[in-house]
Structures are given as C-alpha cells and as structure tokens.
Amino acid sequence: xxxxxxxxxxxxxxxxxxxxxxxxxxxxxxxxxxxxxxxxxxxxxxxxxxxxxxxxxxxxxxxxxxxxxxxxxxxxxxxxxxxxxxxxxxxxxxxxxxxxxxxxxxxxxxxxxxxxxxxxxxxxxxxxxxxxxx
Numbered sequence: 135x136x137x138x139x140x141x142x143x144x145x146x147x148x149x150x151x152x153x154x155x156x157x158x159x160x161x162x163x164x165x166x167x168x169x170x171x172x173x174x175x176x177x178x179x180x181x182x183x184x185x186x187x188x189x190x191x192x193x194x195x196x197x198x199x200x201x202x203x204x205x206x207x208x209x210x211x212x213x214x215x216x217x218x219x220x221x222x223x224x225x226x227x228x229x230x231x232x233x234x235x236x237x238x239x240x241x242x243x244x245x246x247x248x249x250x251x252x253x254x255x256x257x258x259x260x261x262x263x264x265x266x267x268x
Contacts, residue, residue: 137216137262139181145268149214150176153242156209158185158255160196160222168196174207175237176218183207183218184234185255186245189226194253197224205257216264222257230254 137146158172170193172185187194205222234254235245
C-alpha cells in the first residue's frame with residue numbers, strides 16, 4: 135500500500151515514533167547499493183527523515199562525494215513495515231546536526247557526542263510504501 139508523506143494517518147505516525155531500527159539503502163550506481171542498519175526520525179511537518187552519523191562513515195562519505203543520492207529507509211516490525219523513498223543529502227551544519235541528535239534522543243536514547251565529526255543525513259521523502267495496519 136502507498137501512504138502519502140504529507141498526510142500520514144495516526145497509525146503510521148505512531149509506527150515512526152516506536153523504537154525500531156531500519157536499513158538505509160543508498161543507490162551508489164545502477165548496479166550497486168550500499169545498505170546499512172540505522173536509527174531514524176520522522177519530521178511530519180517537513181516530510182523529512184533524519185539519520186545521525188559521523189564523518190568517516192561510508193554513508194556520509196558516499197553522500198558527501200555525490201552531493202545527493204536516491205535513498206530508501208525500511209523499517210520492519212513483524213508484519214508491519216514501511217519503506218520511505220526519497221533523496222538523501224548529508225550535512226555538517228551544527229544546527230542541523232543538533233536538531234537531528236535531539237530528535238534521535240527522543241526516539242531512541244541520547245547519542246554520543248561526536249563534536250565536529252557529527253553528520254546528519256536528511257532524506258526528503260517522496261513516497262512511502264508498506265503495510266501499517268491500524
């Protein structure tokens with residue numbers, strides 16, 4: 135089923151606040167995908183998913199080199215699942231990173247301080263598919 139990122143039902147919003155891990159898939163080229171486990175947060179006001187990371191991580195390095203990439207976050211809990219598709223970028227801006235770290239701490243637990251090494255991946259979500267029953 136497809137869910138509109140700009141009009142998610144309460145059950146979908148709840149699913150994106152429960153403590154679940156996900157996978158982040160970045161399309162590196164036509165025949166290569168980088169997949170890694172992550173925690174993410176959902177910003178319903180902007181339709182943006184965020185992942186915190188650090189400068190030396192492969193996902194951050196790939197995004198810094200490319201500028202932006204097609205990305206999918208996939209969260210699974212038994213028969214419930216959702217894949218958030220969009221365009222990912224990475225930021226080292228202290229305000230962007232602080233906001234991402236704050237949101238992460240609300241959903242999961244406080245993140246380690248990475249200082250200037252902190253990066254925030256932002257995915258502008260264009261489409262959500264999955265099965266999130268009420």
